[in-house]
Amino acid sequence: MFPLERQNKIVELLTVHKVLKISELTNRLQVSVDTLRRDVNLLTKAGKIEKIYGGVKIVETKFGESTINERMISNLAQKESIAQACSEYITDGDCIYIDSGSTTYQIAKYIKNRKNLTVVTNSIPVISELMTSDVELVIIGGKIRKNEQSVVTYDYLFNFDELNILKAFVCASGITIEKGISDYNLEEAITRKKMIERSKFVYVAADSSKFGKDVTINIAPLNKVDYLITDDEIDSTFIRSFKKAGSHLVVKKVE
Template sequence: MFPLERQQKIIDLLKVNNVLKITELTEALNISTDTLRRDLNLLEKQGKIEKIYGGAKIAESKFFESSMEERMVSHLEEKEKIAAKCAEHIEDGDCIYLDSGSTTLQIAKYIKDKKNLTVVTNSIPIINELMNSSIELIIIGGKIRRNEQSVVTYDYLFNFNELNILKTFICASGITIEKGISDYNLEEAFTRKKIIELSNLNYVAADSTKFGKNVTVHIAPLEKIDYIITDSHINKSFISKFNKTNTNLVITE
């Protein structure tokens, strides 16, 4: 099979399966891992696919949100480091909000030993992760978003004003200096806006690929965000720009 034919086959397989592991692709194409990696590197440079932890997926469109399952494995190492750094900002006795998202799910894994911690969340995976811990859990009520495995709520279903949240950790699909943070879903954005207004300190946990993007729905300007925690792959030009804002940019090692 010629390289161009093989690379098109990779794209076709990913269109059908969304995400495939390296082993699945090498078996399907009957090629070596080295050959596959060369093809994936080329296709990624062309913007046709994205390499993820242990595999690959079709490149994300700027207009659509990738699935929760895809984000669970995409940039996993970076998200784990971001989560560990976020956990350093969480103290015994805090009442925190953990947003739905793949990065905030990683945070849940690092806080199980905190004492007298209360976690408010709209994320079903986070509830499952913390269910058998000593952490007090509060899940907001509302409509289930199956694809996101989250609950989106409305004033008439949940009394936000009764919450006394010290720190909020939310995800974002887009971060820019000019527009602040944004996301793809209107209902998720509504919940995040409400929580941001209630919380004493607002954190955004987002990997470096989110910077420079302004996606569908505006959530909040930067002045509403106290900290953005991201990974070391962030473009250095953003660092100098953030130095001119009141938002603290924290970069993992």
């Protein structure tokens, strides 16, 4: 594993576990203490992690949501597994919506060979990923959020009523049984609410770090969601709670 790959993996692990001992990291990465210390020093100088007694911890984003570029590399293995699971629900001839987000973006990589597939999206990275495929692409019109590489829209800019979506794959920054799914940005939340209303089936693709969080803007209660798809790092207490609530929780093993 190259140093940059190893450092990204350290950040991914800490994003999930928040705090890890040095011995835990050396075992997980199969590296020497000296090698790990060099990586830790570089990541500490970059402001991504913080040293504590006997270990390290993640440096949390101080104000709300991290950027799309940061999220594209965090929890990458989990997001790829979730995306692959989502792709299994997509069949030839579907008309689907793929939300802007680092997890939903990964779905695009697994559906390029679907036949007669139409993808409606507000994600510029999704458009770029599918541009050379045979997938029919529809991008919603509106204002571009440059730091999210997404398009947010309003009724007076885009006629949502003309859309007839079979399956919507949306992301969320927070998921709780009591409040459902939530996000940091009002404009993104409005777009997601509209797409949920226009879709027959709704799938939420979110890595396990999003569970137990209720962030700024409510998007939808769980009774508006057909499937929650996440990774096997999810705490077992959440699994039991969501089963009791009658939610369809799909846990994908990370390879």
